[in-house]
């Protein structure tokens with residue numbers, strides 16, 4: 001998420017194997033030495049993922065049959081594992097072969113009944129109408145605009161009639177805010193996900209050339225809906241961006257309290273939030 005930039009949207013697929021190298025290959029080595037760090041209690045979920053998990057839990061509880069869920073870009077498989085633990089039949093798909101190996105190991109260790117398949121979300125190896133739900137956590141913003149459209153059309157194809165697709169994604173709806181945010185460097189210059197300041201001209205250009213993700217907007221996510229009947233947004237994090245300026249517990253609590261109002265569905269400025277939970281309905285909204 002720290003790699004978001006105000007880069008122009010293009011149609012080029014960027015190399016997506018950084019995650020496989022950093023979070024696949026390297027974490028397989030970590031797991032061999034310290035397996036307990038991959039126990040469910042030690043796995044972390046964002047606020048939007050926690051909300052998504054409770055939405056899915058409610059759907060599981062209200063269904064008379066076992067729900068079948070597909071996790072787009074499943075990575076290390078944490079979210080798939082949490083959904084499987086709720087009782088769903090979960091399949092995770094990711095292009096990274098080491099990530100698939102790691103996800104299988106983490107699922108086995110946590111006794112979660114899910115399957116992981118290596119594949120591309122732009123060309124799914126599944127039949128039409130196989131799944132009740134498609135989910136994706138921070139995946140669409142790694143694709144070019146045509147990739148977002150084609151993966152959503154694949155999601156539509158594999159969903160049963162009345163099925164739903166949910167994505168948690170970072171967004172940038174305001175170029176000025178985007179610029180302000182990019183003034184402050186993020187992370188450690190030695191790390192692969194370091195983001196320099198937009199004022200450091202050559203470092204910024206290099207960062208943009210190498211970034212494997214980009215800024216998405218509500219407008220793009222709405223326009224990419226294809227045959228889905230409707231789209232709904234829920235917003236997360238606005239003033240919390242400022243916590244970087246002063247590392248103080250009470251300041252962070254204050255920013256979170258302010259965000260409860262600014263990101264509320266009725267807030268007139270909620271589109272300025274930093275991330276969304278976007279829902280695509282194949283049938284009527286439920």
Ligand SMILES: C[S@@+](CC[C@H](N)C(=O)[O-])C[C@H]1O[C@@H](n2cnc3c(N)ncnc32)[C@H](O)[C@@H]1O
Pocket residue numbers: 016017019020072073074075076077079093094095096099119120121122136137138139142
């Ligand atoms: C930002 S990571 C998110 C991983 C996971 N969903 C999570 O929340 O931790 C994006 C993931 O998408 C995968 N990915 C990127 N492009 C893909 C594609 N076209 N098909 C399948 N997986 C893809 C990457 O390998 C990576 O694991």
